Amino acid sequence: KAGVTQTPRYLIKTRGQQVTLSCSPISGHRSVSWYQQTPGQGLQFLFEYFSETQRNKGNFPGRFSGRQFSNSRSEMNVSTLELGDSALYLCASSLGEPGNTIYFGEGSWLTVV
């Protein structure tokens, strides 16, 4: 079956703009989470959605937001982009029950200029 799908794979934005990234989880998975990966900070958890509700949140400013739709697809939005937001943004999905394995997509590469 298809894995976690993220779009777009690559994008370039200008400082001050906003960006929306999309994620389609593995079929049947109800939990979607987002991670940011940078060379300096490594992989950091942003937030998790389950059944359209944010269930878990990392330590990121309010400029980072997300949502989940009834079909479990998710989007994350970053407003007022800063140069430091340049990163690989990874989406992951799982069935959503405790201990379920988490599967990652290939990520969206965001460059802010």
Add this chain to the structure above:
Amino acid sequence: DAKTTQPNSMESNEEEPVHLPCNHSTISGTDYIHWYRQLPSQGPEYVIHGLTSNVNNRMASLAIAEDRKSSTLILHRATLRDAAVYYCILRDVSDSKIIFGKGTRLHILP
């Protein structure tokens, strides 16, 4: 969050076994030990996980110390495709997120 300690990098020869160590001295009774790997330009890939007993799957084996304060990921016969960053992670049974450390960068020599 419980933390893990891994070597920054390791080297191994192709077609030889690789043992990747991980220390987790503050592990709690409800923490599972998970391993993920990240190949260049890809998202992390699940490898294996366990609680107390050693585990095997088609990708690797996981050997867990009796006191659970350390574990070892074993790749039985490394190939060039196994060159990646390997992350050892502790994840509470009730937790739906992953806290990544810096991992071990594994280099495979042909």
